[in-house]
Structure formats: structure tokens, C-alpha cells
Amino acid sequence: MPTDARRLAAPDSSQDPKLFGDIVKPQTLLDENEMRADGRYMTQPRNIFLQCGVVSQAKGSAYCELSKTKVICSVYGPKDIEMREEFQINKGKLKCELKYAPFSSSKHREHIPDAEDVENSDILLQAISPAVCLQRYPKSQIEVHVLVLEDDGSVMPAAITSASLALVDAGIEMYDVVTASSVRVAGQEACFIDPISSEQFSRASLHKSNDINQGMVMVALLPSINQVSSILSVGHLESSVLQEAITTCTFSAQNLHSVVRKSIISSFKK
């Protein structure tokens, strides 16, 4: 086992104590009163908190909180391109990095980014790059760093929304802000908006329902021009159900626009 000389020695493996406890997990997503685990209705998103300018050292920054899910994002640039091969004469380069804090999830995370981190950074890049006027920043790069402080579901929508807000805060020219929303599909008529981590789609949750439509859908939207920048669908969904889920997501993302607008305006008033 190669040891990391740049960090202190840690035990080779350790177990989450919750694995050995007797915590009862709810078997269904809705209880008998049609309520979800955190007391919401099926189509009710969590309250969102957004704030610009939390990191004074960065060109622009934003903080997003969806109840327990907490995401902080900062933007640096436009600045020189360090790697020669990334140099582009006619447009700028957008770099995205999404990282989970080691204490953000139930199990302690490794410091070295895993495949999931790389994939999430890619999804983030795809969702926000259509909104940035990259042709206005030739020969330079813009860096977006997102840190997930706590993960209680719907991390990607929070990351995308806060990243676009941070870009606005940095004064980067954009076509529009990006808002995002996700749903958990658990059957034909069941779209759970803004799922928490226990509601998120996983292999373990599959066999509890007889409906084959099981999955997650996320949509990133440019709300004022009403264009979709990215759709992510995981799981098995019939095309009609998928369409329904996309509509629900788009509607929910559109609703975020006013909150985002308010937080931008309040950051300018300061």
C-alpha cells in the first residue's frame, strides 16, 4: 500500500459506525399522510438560500444552501493559461472543479478525487459553459471551484446554481444565469422534486416498487431565454415519463430565477 507522503499516515481502512447501528430506514418514499421524510409534499422543493461574495479573496463567489445541503463556490479569472496545449486564440477556456469535503457524507471521503468527482466536474462544466460568453475572453481561462460542505441530496443543482451566481459576482459576461433542479422518479405519477439523499436513486431503492420507471432527472436551464443547457437522466424511464420529469424540472428551475435575481441585486446594493 503506497503511503501519501504529503499527508499524515491514516489507518488503511475504517468503518462508518452507522453501519453497526440499528437505524430503521423508511421503506417507502411517502408515509401514510402523503408526506416525505423531511415533512414535504411530493412537489414541494426545499427552501433555498443564496448569497454572493462570501469569499473575499476570489473574483466572485457564492454560497448555496438547500436545507442541509451546503455548497460554496468561487471563481478566479480571467487569467493566463498555464498549459500551452489549452491555449485558444479565439476564445477562453472554462475550468470547473467540484470537490466533496471529506466530512460531507456519511462515510469519510478520501482526499484524492475519485471517478465520481471527475464526472461531477464534467457535468458542471457542461451545464454552465453555454451561458458564458467565452469568445469575450480569448487566450485566457476562467476557473470555477465548487466545494460541497455537506451532501444531503441534490448537490449538482445546488452546485450549478451557485457556480453561475459566482460567475455573475465575478463580473464575467454571460448570456443568462443558470438555474438547475432535479427530481427523483419513482413510478409513473411520482416525481419527487429536490430529493434528499435518502430519496436519491440507487440500486438499493429499486426493488421496493413494482413500477419499472425508476430514476433521477436533472435539468439545467437558462431561465430568461428559456433554453436548456444540460439534461442528465439516470435509471430506467419510459419516454413519456422522462418528458414529464423534464417538464417538472424545467418548471422548478424556472421558479429559482427570482431567488437568484434577488440575491444578485442584494449583492450589488452592499
Add this chain to the structure above:
Amino acid sequence: MSDLTKHIQPVEYYKSFLKEQVRPDTRTLQQIRQTTLNVGPITSADGSALVKIGETMVVCGVKAELTQPTVEEPTKGMIVPNLDLPPLCSSKYRTGPPSEQAQIGTQFLDNLIKISKLVNSEDLCVVPDQLVWVLYCDVICLNNDGGVMDAAVIAMVAALQSVKLPSVTMNEETETPVTNFDEMTPLKINCLPVATSFTFFERLDNEEITSGHMTIVTDADDNLFLLDRPGGSSITDGQLDQCLQRSFERTKEVVKLYNAVHSS
């Protein structure tokens, strides 16, 4: 003083302030920025704290997990601190493995835990030779505006102070641990150390404006745990005494903060 001078002649700009015994942000030389401490912002961690010293912001989350003890020390649990200075907190840092500054900071936190005997490692033992707790203390800087180590120490101590561990017993038949989350015991902290950093300015006509810094770690019982000054211009004993005195004063203020947050 115009804003332009600040960028064109930063040294001259700073010197003109120091001549009047103030700093550009209106602080006096001995004045420490406003410190705020918030315990328990991260619910996924077993103990957490957010510290702000001026604009500098540091978060620490402690994750407690179960592991096998080492052969050499079968009755001792482990504490693994780590300081992360991500590219998010300042333009100075790059993506990738931890910078030298982060590595030195991690070692500093480890030294502090060992020297001050912050936590009895025997307290973290569940079953000797079989099962012990490992506490991962991850300190992440969110905004680096100087004085990161001071904030990191407060965050780490306050986070450890808020840790509650579930009771664990061994099932004799299956030899697997059983955790009971109804019986939570708070982690015992032996002392409340506080770090105070100083920077020295050379009064000579030197291009370099700062000449070395010093970090002092003390607790309210007049114990001096660490006094590290990694080089710099020479300082007199009088200056050293002055710094020691100031750090003891500072410790008293921060210990009040620890206690206020902990009891609430």
C-alpha cells in the same frame, strides 16, 4: 493615501501606515480582527466548527470511524488532522496534491494535538487490540485572508469539543461491533489551546517588508505549548516577551468564546 499607491508601491504604502502605528485596515499593530465561532454547522460530521477571523474563514469537520489499532499501540485510538488549502480559498493555490504550506500546516496541527495532549488516546479505545476510534479532523480553508493557522486551531479544538461518540460494544458471538446511538458520550478535551500569529516588520530600507513570522500556542492555564518562528530577522527578548504577553491575553479572550459556544 490613494488607492493607486497601494498597487504601484505596496511597500511604501504599508510603511507610511506603520509610521503612524496603524495598519491599512484601521487596526492598531496589536489588534486582532473580530473572531466569530459557530459550532455544528455541518450535520453530516460528528463534530464541526466554522471560524471567521476578519475575512478569513475556516471550517473543520470531525468524522469518527471505527478501525483496528496498530500492533505497537493496541489501546490507543488515532487522531488524523489534515489542513486543506484548496484553490477555492485563494489564487495562490493550485489544484492537485497539497501545497507545501498545507503540509506544514497539517504537521503543525498534529504537533499541537500531541504536545498539548488534547485528547487522551486511551479514551478512543473500544476493545484493546481489536477496535478503536479514529477521528479524522479535516480543516478546510474557505477564504484565506491571512492568519489561517490561528483560525484552524480554534476550528479544530471547537470541533473536537463538540464531538459526541456513540457507545460501542462487541458482539461476542459474531465478533462484530454494535453501536448504540441512544447513548452518546461527549469527547473529553484536556485543554483549550489557542494559537496567535505575529509578523515582524523590518524598519530598515529593505525591499522585503515582512521579515519572518511567529506562532505561539498557549492555553488559559499559562502553559506554553508551541513557540515556532521559522527564521527571519533577529528579535530582541523584549519583543519576545511582548508577543508572549499578547498571546496570553488573546488566549483568555478565545477561551471565553470556546466556553460560551460549548455551554450554549
Add this chain to the structure above:
Amino acid sequence: MKDATNISVELPPTPPRKFNCEMNVLKNTDGSALYSEGDTEVMVGVYGPADLKENKQEVHEALVDVDFRPKHGSPTLAEKYLMQFIQGVCENAIMLTLHPRTVFAIIVQIMQDQGSLLSCAINATCMALQDAGIAMKYMPVAVTVAIKSEVHSDIEDPTDVIIVNPNLKEETESFAVLTYVFDNVKQNLLCTHTRGPMLPKQHERCLETARGATERVLTFFRESITQKVAAGLEI
């Protein structure tokens, strides 16, 4: 700590650790030293002022790059932590403004660690810098002291004993180990590294004791350099 006001007894180092220094031991370096204090031994090689990549150059002064290497393997965090002390001392002692856009590369190799490692490494580095003929503002002198409480009888309170240049056994027995670096001109403090809980009063005593011990190290420095110069003249 039971009683803070009890008397410190300074024992003469028993027996005083023997210093030894061989300079110019490595042929390819600009300056080198094999330096030992007791059983602790450190080898240092200095290259510089040397060329540097353009993007790393400093316009107005030279850079100091210290590589602190353990006996085997690659440097861990503990070595990197001590490295900053050696680097800090060198950065201030060397007249960096004389050599802008260059680098001083210093490789410090631990041969054997038997206590007082940091002070031994700093002294070794200074001797190597001397050997390389690099202009310095002053000569830094490093001294390690350890402080332990000793119980003489059941009736008396334990007294603090300060040991100069402790070995590994004495270091582990002590509750605090302190390393100080002074300049040889004004005897002011340049750099400190302390480990262990102590009271400010005990710290003050240690500082005094360490300052008193610098003379012996400085005398040794002078002798070594005189010997080296004399040997050079004979050839």
C-alpha cells in the same frame, strides 16, 4: 506542573557532546560539510548561486531551496516541518540581494538522528555555506535544550533540570525540547522551535541557558574554519 517557582539546576552536559566537522567532503558541490554533535550526524551539500528557470526567478534576490532528507525514504511531513526552519534561517543569513535571479540549492541529509537534530542540521548547513564561501550577514548558531523535572527525594518538590544538546534518550525523558538559533553578532534570537508544555518562566530560563551555550559552538566553528584554512595554505 506542581510548582512553578522551584529552582532550576543546570547540569553540565554529561559528558558534553563532542562536535566534529569535516568540510569539503563532497567534490561535486560548491560547498559541503559532514557535521556531528555527539551521535547525531548530518551531511550538507550546497550548490549556488546557480541558474534557475526563468519563470521561477526573483528579480531582486536569490531563492533558497532546502531539501531535508531523512535517513531513508522520501521526506515526510515531519521533515518538511523542520525544513522550513532551516530555510528560514538561510534566507535571512545569506545576502540574497547580491545574487538576483539565482538559486541556492541546499541538500541536508540526515545520517543519524540521536537527538538535537534540528540544531545539528542548522549548524551543519551554516558550515557548508561557509565552505562554499557564500557571503552572509552573520553566522547563525543553533542550540537545543531540553527541560525535565527530576525528583531527588520524597520530601522535596521536583526540580527542573535543563540539559544542553540532549540525546534521544534525554529528549524523550523531558517534557519540553526547545531549539534556538541566535546570530553571533548581537546574540539576538533568529528562530525558535519548541515542543512541549512549559511555563513562560521555564521558557525564559531555557533561553538564557541556550544563549550561554552558544559560545562553545562558536568556538568550535572558529576552530574548524581555522583548521580548514590552515590545511589549504599548506598545500
